[in-house]
Amino acid sequence: MPGISSKKWAPWLTGLACAAALTACHHGSPVQPPGSQADSQAQGQQGQQGAAPPVKEEAPPTPVERMSLDEKIGQMVIAGMDGYEINPHTRELIQNDHVGGLILYKPNVKSTAQLTELVNALKQANEGSRLPLWLGVDEEGGRVTRLPDELQKTPASQVVGRTGKPEFAYGIGSLLGKELSAYGFNVDFAPVMDVNSNPNNPVIGDRSFGAEASLVSSMGVQEMKGLQSQKVLPVVKHFPGHGDTSVDSHLGLPIVQNDMERLLKLELVPFAEAFGQQADAVMVAHILLPKLDPDVPASMSKEVMTNLLRKEMGFEGVIMTDDMTMGAIEQHYTIEEAAVKSVQSGANVIMVGHDYDKAVAVIGAIRRAVDDKRIPAELIDDSVNRIYKLKQKYQVNDHPVAVPDTQALNASVKELLEAYQHK
Numbered sequence: 001m002p003g004i005s006s007k008k009w010a011p012w013l014t015g016l017a018c019a020a021a022l023t024a025c026h027h028g029s030p031v032q033p034p035g036s037q038a039d040s041q042a043q044g045q046q047g048q049q050g051a052a053p054p055v056k057e058e059a060p061p062t063p064v065e066r067m068s069l070d071e072k073i074g075q076m077v078i079a080g081m082d083g084y085e086i087n088p089h090t091r092e093l094i095q096n097d098h099v100g101g102l103i104l105y106k107p108n109v110k111s112t113a114q115l116t117e118l119v120n121a122l123k124q125a126n127e128g129s130r131l132p133l134w135l136g137v138d139e140e141g142g143r144v145t146r147l148p149d150e151l152q153k154t155p156a157s158q159v160v161g162r163t164g165k166p167e168f169a170y171g172i173g174s175l176l177g178k179e180l181s182a183y184g185f186n187v188d189f190a191p192v193m194d195v196n197s198n199p200n201n202p203v204i205g206d207r208s209f210g211a212e213a214s215l216v217s218s219m220g221v222q223e224m225k226g227l228q229s230q231k232v233l234p235v236v237k238h239f240p241g242h243g244d245t246s247v248d249s250h251l252g253l254p255i256v257q258n259d260m261e262r263l264l265k266l267e268l269v270p271f272a273e274a275f276g277q278q279a280d281a282v283m284v285a286h287i288l289l290p291k292l293d294p295d296v297p298a299s300m301s302k303e304v305m306t307n308l309l310r311k312e313m314g315f316e317g318v319i320m321t322d323d324m325t326m327g328a329i330e331q332h333y334t335i336e337e338a339a340v341k342s343v344q345s346g347a348n349v350i351m352v353g354h355d356y357d358k359a360v361a362v363i364g365a366i367r368r369a370v371d372d373k374r375i376p377a378e379l380i381d382d383s384v385n386r387i388y389k390l391k392q393k394y395q396v397n398d399h400p401v402a403v404p405d406t407q408a409l410n411a412s413v414k415e416l417l418e419a420y421q422h423k
Helices: 009-027 037-047 069-075 088-095 112-125 157-163 166-182 213-229 260-265 268-276 302-312 335-345 356-371 377-393 406-420
Strands: 077-079 101-103 134-137 236-239 281-284 318-323 349-352
Touching: 069 077, 069 356, 069 377, 077 356, 088 101, 088 112, 088 356, 112 134, 157 166, 157 213, 166 213, 166 406, 213 268, 236 268, 260 268, 268 281, 281 302, 302 318, 302 335, 318 377, 335 349, 335 356, 335 377, 349 356, 356 377
Parallel strands: 077 101, 077 349, 101 134, 236 281, 281 318, 318 349
Antiparallel strands: none
16 A cells, blocks of 8 residues: 655645745735825824823733743653552542542553542542643553443454454544443543554554554544544544564564555554644553664653654644553653653653652652753643643543443443444
8 A cells, every 4th residue: 555755744834834824814904005094094093192002911921821840840740540449548648649640541440430439539539730630541442441341342443453444443443432431531542553564463453453554543533533523632542553473562662674664655654644633642652662762662762752652643632652661661661751752852751650759759759850951941831731621622521420331321322333343
């Protein structure tokens, strides 16, 4: 299938901007030439005695402008927690360390009643904070699911992809968003935009929509849009493509020898499509691509995150790392040096999915790096402004949720599956 040239998106985005500017000029107020009636009237008004110049009111400071440095750094961390209920460590992360969000895993979920109580306790603990919490899970469908067992599961992305129906993918995304929102979540670390090009891949497999970039693009974008329709933030992953690996990055560091020409033809195609369709957040993988950056994984690479993702592909949303407690990082770096390097290289959010002490260590390391000028304060402000705008866009709030009606949710799952899987 045809790929994409490395410069395709830049002129395309520029063209859109220019077109918008021209349209605005065309439809705006006409410019009056000097000496016209309007010009004479303006001069007459300026000559009137006693006309006071308009007083320009200063805009009130935004929540970000009112934040301390510690509050800003906290917003750049999504942390995990232990157990089924809020504990002192989690409360400390929220109230003292000001973390921007939490990710929950299956060991945090026992039942609908328990999960609702936990989510509401997390929201309540954040009262008084400048910004509401991101609360997220990996809810992909199939084998990667975190929601309570009372819910009927949605199929794996591979099953959805085999139908060849993008509207089914949209329905899955909308349904997942509806379920997550009912439980008080506002982030889904999905959809998977990896092309399943390596049959020996131990970590992606049926989590991918398929082995063709065009299929993954059409299905992934529609699932993303379905999630967005429910005001749940989709985080497309795992940039720049985890489909051609033979090592599970939870256990070790995958090394992928693909060059830019290959990436442009296959792995980057779904991401480019998602970015063109208003993807707001992307997760960067812990994979080493020696032909892009021989020194560090993508999640710590300026070449990948700033040069490729920001400059070449024009992505303006929030860049998140995959979980920094994974083997791909911990076997080669301290979590402190990895986090600092990631922020220096362009990451806006560092995920620390497990271990309170590691989350605290990351926050402290970023603070020290700002204090000694290894991370410019402007870089922190840029990240927090991106995060703030996204929380506004998705209407993130800390309002408590009622216990979800699992019967109604299951009826929605059944209806969707019957509509598409048996045709």
